[in-house]
Amino acid sequence: MKIIQFLINWPERxxxxxxxxxPLVARIIVGYxxxxxxxxxxxxxxxxxxxxxxxxxxxxxxxxxxxxxxECFGGLFLILGLxxxxxxxxxxxxxxxxxxxxxxxxxxSLETLLGFEEAAYFAIFTWLAICGAGxxxxxxxxxxxxxxx
Numbered sequence: 001m002k003i004i005q006f007l008i009n010w011p012e013r014x015x016x017x018x019x020x021x022x023p024l025v026a027r028i029i030v031g032y033x034x035x036x037x038x039x040x041x042x043x044x045x046x047x048x049x050x051x052x053x054x055x056x057x058x059x060x061x062x063x064x065x066x067x068x069x070x071e072c073f074g075g076l077f078l079i080l081g082l083x084x085x086x087x088x089x090x091x092x093x094x095x096x097x098x099x100x101x102x103x104x105x106x107x108x109s110l111e112t113l114l115g116f117e118e119a120a121y122f123a124i125f126t127w128l129a130i131c132g133a134g135x136x137x138x139x140x141x142x143x144x145x146x147x148x149x
Contacts, residue, residue, distance in 0.1 A: 023134030030124050031078030038072025055101040067094050074137030081137020097121035
């Protein structure tokens with residue numbers, strides 16, 4: 001039993017010094033990807049509206065710039081660690097819509113569903129929406145400053 005306790009507690013003690021790193025790495029990577037893809041979509045709205053229409057997304061004239069803006073600016077906010085829970089939640093919803101509209105017909109099993117990159121993004125965005133940006137973020141800095149006043 002001591003070996004099991006060691007194999008659980010020792011990595012936990014080491015990891016406790018780096019709790020700031022997990023959210024930071026996740027935020028920077030997914031934030032950068034979505035900031036760029038959102039920016040590209042915002043600069044190609046007519047083509048994106050055609051795609052949204054083909055995917056059966058309602059009100060494509062409104063939803064396309066909305067989703068593209070959420071991707072671009074939500075990604076930027078994730079990089080900065082600013083409004084992380086809001087951005088993560090909004091981007092998680094965008095991923096759900098992407099899966100149910102653009103990928104739904106391709107789903108033939110749980111394995112297929114979980115194999116989509118959108119599912120991985122959904123998991124990361126949900127984690128950030130629930131757990132927040134971590135200590136290496138503007139959210140943490142602002143929160144600390146406001147709690148001192």
